[in-house]
Amino acid sequence: MSAVQLTYEDCKRILAQERLPRAFVNLDAFDSNARKMFSILEGTGKTMRIASKSLRCADLLGRAFELGGAAAKGVMSFTVEEADFLVRRGFDDILVAYPTARAKDFEILCGLAARGADVSIVCDSEENARALSAAGRAAGVVIQLVVEVDMSLRPAGGAAHLGVRRSTVRTGADALRVARAAEKAGGAAVIGIMGYEAQIAGMADENPFSRALNPARKLIREMSKPDVRRRRESVVSFLRKNGVDLRIVNGGGTGSLDFTSRDDSCTETTAGSGFYCPHLFSYYSNLDLTPAAFFALQASRFPARRMVACNGGGYVASGEAGEDRLPLPWLPKGARLTKLEGAGEVQTPVELPHGVSISPGDPVIFRHAKAGELTERFNELLLISDKDAVGYVPTYRGEGFCFL
Ligand SMILES: Cc1ncc(COP(=O)(O)O)c(C=O)c1O
Numbered sequence: 001m002s003a004v005q006l007t008y009e010d011c012k013r014i015l016a017q018e019r020l021p022r023a024f025v026n027l028d029a030f031d032s033n034a035r036k037m038f039s040i041l042e043g044t045g046k047t048m049r050i051a052s053k054s055l056r057c058a059d060l061l062g063r064a065f066e067l068g069g070a071a072a073k074g075v076m077s078f079t080v081e082e083a084d085f086l087v088r089r090g091f092d093d094i095l096v097a098y099p100t101a102r103a104k105d106f107e108i109l110c111g112l113a114a115r116g117a118d119v120s121i122v123c124d125s126e127e128n129a130r131a132l133s134a135a136g137r138a139a140g141v142v143i144q145l146v147v148e149v150d151m152s153l154r155p156a157g158g159a160a161h162l163g164v165r166r167s168t169v170r171t172g173a174d175a176l177r178v179a180r181a182a183e184k185a186g187g188a189a190v191i192g193i194m195g196y197e198a199q200i201a202g203m204a205d206e207n208p209f210s211r212a213l214n215p216a217r218k219l220i221r222e223m224s225k226p227d228v229r230r231r232r233e234s235v236v237s238f239l240r241k242n243g244v245d246l247r248i249v250n251g252g253g254t255g256s257l258d259f260t261s262r263d264d265s266c267t268e269t270t271a272g273s274g275f276y277c278p279h280l281f282s283y284y285s286n287l288d289l290t291p292a293a294f295f296a297l298q299a300s301r302f303p304a305r306r307m308v309a310c311n312g313g314g315y316v317a318s319g320e321a322g323e324d325r326l327p328l329p330w331l332p333k334g335a336r337l338t339k340l341e342g343a344g345e346v347q348t349p350v351e352l353p354h355g356v357s358i359s360p361g362d363p364v365i366f367r368h369a370k371a372g373e374l375t376e377r378f379n380e381l382l383l384i385s386d387k388d389a390v391g392y393v394p395t396y397r398g399e400g401f402c403f404l
Pocket residue numbers: 051054076097196201251252253254255270271272273274371
């Protein structure tokens with residue numbers, strides 16, 4: 001166990017006077033993860049755009065920027081409303097990475113542009129580009145667009161699709177059509193592209209919950225690399241040749257920092273989840289991060305020998321349904337969920353290993369499977385530094401925001 005990691009005895013002492021459940025962040029681990037991730041970028045000339053959806057806490061987003069210094073540049077935001085909130089909080093250079101077709105969002109985007117905020121939004125269709133451009137023109141502003149290029153691996157002539165299902169823009173010509181549609185009404189302009197290679201960045205290849213699939217995952221990740229590199233480069237050079245000025249060429253995520261930061265066509269790479277290192281991010285062969293975000297439940301019942309039932313805990317993660325989306329009992333070491341109940345809405349039974357005893361009211365410590373989703377269950381995060389509590393910070397939810 002690394003020196004910055006908390007033991008069960010540390011957690012028990014720190015949480016002794018806390019109400020449970022309680023979410024907490026070990027800042028020493030958070031900082032160590034940040035240093036590791038920024039060090040991957042060293043010498044590449046690339047900057048990191050921090051994915052706010054994976055933190056959902058303005059204070060910790062600020063801390064990530066402080067730790068990154070010049071290597072941290074820009075936020076990858078997940079909604080227009082969130083971008084507006086972040087600008088009010090003093091954040092700058094915000095890319096909303098998911099498209100919108102809602103008039104209310106267009107209004108917010110126009111307001112941001114009118115205030116001179118550097119906010120851009122992902123767009124992947126001519127229709128959406130035209131609508132945004134018309135809204136921008138009506139408001140007398142230019143909305144900045146970033147075209148999302150599909151980076152999935154599509155072997156067998158496209159019969160298989162390995163990656164996320166998001167954009168239909170795959171070639172330079174597809175992207176140029178979106179750029180031209182934006183230009184036509186004059187209220188929007190393409191300033192960049194985003195190519196998210198999810199089948200590398202978001203696919204853990206040492207997943208203990210489905211070991212049999214790991215060799216296939218490794219293969220997909222390796223096969224994707226030359227394909228992603230070649231296609232991203234081809235889209236970028238085609239757009240530049242056709243006079244589209246690309247300020248942002250974004251790619252990647254925590255799981256592909258090493259690969260994406262060495263892709264010459266990118267100007268930047270995204271990362272967010274690695275700061276908290278939820279348990280799904282402990283299963284990548286190319287990452288060595290330290291668990292930093294946790295939640296503690298109270299052991300309130302003792303239904304069998306070597307078993308406790310905790311209050312709450314059913315904080316299941318999004319994505320492909322499976323056992324790996326459940327929270328992971330972390331401390332005391334060796335604690336496990338039961339197969340039949342999993343993590344429950346109000347009660348979560350946990351099996352304890354031999355020799356571990358827990359008293360009524362003691363905490364059981366868990367890790368969420370994903371990063372930002374944990375914060376949607378808690379109003380605040382208890383911060384721990386040097387193995388002691390040092391304060392609380394509000395989550396987005398704690399500030400009264402539920403953006404998505
Ligand atoms: C567009 C985009 N880029 C990057 C990421 C990766 O973020 P993280 O580093 O939190 O895994 C995601 C995650 O879903 C994403 O949707």
